[in-house]
Amino acid sequence: MPIIETRDLKKVFRSIKREPGIGGALSTLFSRTYEEKIAVENVNLSLDAGEVIGYIGPNGAGKSTTIKMLTGILVPSSGTIRVAGIVPHERRRENAHNIGVVFGQRSQLYWDLPLRESFELLRAIYGVPRDRYLQNLKHFSDILDLERFMATPVRQLSLGERMRGDFAAAMLHDPKIVYLDEPTIGLDVVAKEAIRGFISEVNRDRGTTVILTTHDLADVERLSRRIVLIDKGTVIYNGSLERLRTEYGTHRTLVVNLSEPYPEFAIEGAELESREQTTVRLRFDRAKMSAEALIRRVTERYSITDVSIIEPDIESIVRRIYLEGYHQPTPAATSLT
């Protein structure tokens, strides 16, 4: 029984069409035409408890609209949605007990208060029994190293410290599901790794389901096994990271440094991805031609100083999907070893 399930989820926003100029402004006083914008459409999700999924898409793709519907803030235009067995917007408060939310760009901690007071107030809001609260507080304080600044006003904390505080705040009431929106944004490498470690541990130890919305695909690679790609309001990929790598994985990029700036460069069987002075990037299908064969072809025609092969990473795969759209590739020939 999946913990989150949506079927044909759709959200349409109606706004008043504004005509330009003074005449336009006056005319809207008398007769209004509405324009409709479909924010999300045909979203079908099915998440099991304990999963960690990455929810990825360009800005304006519909990610936050989906999250708002899942958290009960926004009412869908049509379609069904169930989170932990209840319909979020119908039983908002009950749903709220089951979820925790971390917005990377906006803290939920109270700016002027010492960290401890924020936790205290949240405890009261969520109605966490005192002993459970103290237990959780101690636990998260230990693994996130919060004790040092429990008495510091939140506005004096660094971004990394504040983010750790936000995590603890989101987990205090033992939510079944946690929505993380850009949790590592703006953090340095060390802090990012700490947060990722924490997410991973929480998922492992408590079986918390995690929905991770992020632009940093390293987060996704590190933490989730499944990703959902959304673009222009529809889900274009919903499956495992592995499968995505395999489907796009037969492509490689060969980077060649030429010894002189040849006026023309072309190689049969490989696609010229980019050319900058003496650096050339070639994309080739490993299933059709081996790297060795390609390098031989290149050196036959041109003289080179250096060569390297780039494996496809999630970043480049996703970028390509944004640009080209996702299409199920033809079944790959057995890969050459």
Add this chain to the structure above:
Amino acid sequence: MNAMLDVYRVYWRINILTTLEYRANFLMWFAFTFIYHGSAIFALWIVLHSFPSMNGWDFKDMAFLYGLWMVGHAINNTFFSAIGDIPEHIRDGEFDRLLVRPLDALFQAITMPGQIFPDELLLAITYFIGAAWLSGVHVDALFIVMVPLIMLGGALIDLAISLIISTAAFWFIRVDTLRWIVLELEQEFTRYPISIYSRGVRLILSFVFPFAFMNYFPATFFLHKTEAGLFLPPEVGLLTPIIGVVFVVVAYAFWRFGLNRYQGVGH
């Protein structure tokens, strides 16, 4: 609900602690409160010094009138002032944050801790006692029972207006100027007996923005004022608590309407 009481308790604890910590700031704001009300009373005194009677009301009557308004207004400022911050929450996304938590969003907005202290309320009550004594108003059982209720009713009227303005933020985003103007006009119009205004304005102040019920009608009753052109019997001043409740209910209905629309119900 238990959670609400718990939150309310924590809210006040944090308020008081924060106020005590930012003492200098608190003193500054108290000075402002003092001067805000003080200059109004002082202006009344100056004017009535040269013009002793305003439609039959003298300075002592006007001082009492102001005091009645002041306490109701102060009750609202002390317990519900956070409602004025709701438009900012809507603007910066904090309001969505409130909707994600398992507690009524309006209640959460009201109980956002800040530097809230009942100094204005204490000042108002002290002032009122002094003004009541000075005016020689007859203090009987009815007075003792009804006046606190009237003040609460007045606070509800103030609260309702504030809530309506905040609800407008679901549509208009920036309502600070509107709020400021309404507050200023409220203070200025309620300073004087409404009998000095034209009929249309009197009706507006009685039934559209019922500020007249905050202080004028109750004062007319307790001070036994009889004026030509009074279009309602003075006993109407005792209805203030009911008017307050009705107005709050209307404002709350408007709030729920705005909230539903914000959440996309019916789209």
Add this chain to the structure above:
Amino acid sequence: MSLARRSFRLAPYVEFAKKAIAREATYRFEVFTAIGSFVVRVYLLRMVWIALYSRNAAPSELPLHAIITYSTVALLMGLVLDIDQTRILHDKLHDGSIATDFMKPISVPLYLFSDGTGEVLFHAALIVPSLILALFLVHVDVPSAGVLLAFFVSFLLGYLVGFFINFILNCIAFWTLEIHAAQLILTWVTDLLGGQIIPLVLFPLAFQKFIFALPFAAMFSTPLLIYVGIIKPARYLEVMGLQVMWLAILAVIATFIWRAGAKRVIVQGG
């Protein structure tokens, strides 16, 4: 912080003023509410004075029509005088952008002045529709041309006095950013003791000597009393001289505070 002696360019400051005007024009809602609340206040004061004059002896030098004129003109002046013209100084100190302003080849105080002037010019334009609307409600006496001229000169002097007071207050933000309460207090005090709401001649005599000496009187009361003729032409030089004196004193204070504050920013690095 030494500026090489260059020929003074007016152009950038004119640009600043224009920008301020454009910026204020975008706040359409604020414009409507400013005019709206002005009209309501004109009505309110008219009813108050009528009620007061109907049952009490009127002061000889201030008949009803004169005091209604006084109040209306005072409110019109308020459209311009009640603005926090150097607010951007406080904003810039708050977000730190003041530091970049010091790096530019302009005089920052002049920049603030031109910005404030632009803002005020925009609000001054509101006087026209406001006055037209007010004339539906009240009758405003119009004095002779000579008196009117004296009024405008005195008004200008009063405006400059107000500008410096406002500037000095915003300069306090160099030391503490929490000046909001102080500003509100100052506005209240100015309006009351400046004679905007109640003509200073109606104050008890014991107070009058003291109040007339304050700079606030220079902002509202002096020009207004010229307008309604209570200050006769024989005294023009005397009262305007007092305004100029306050102007000079405040300008000196402003210079000192500004220097101290600017030094603080540069020493502390913004």
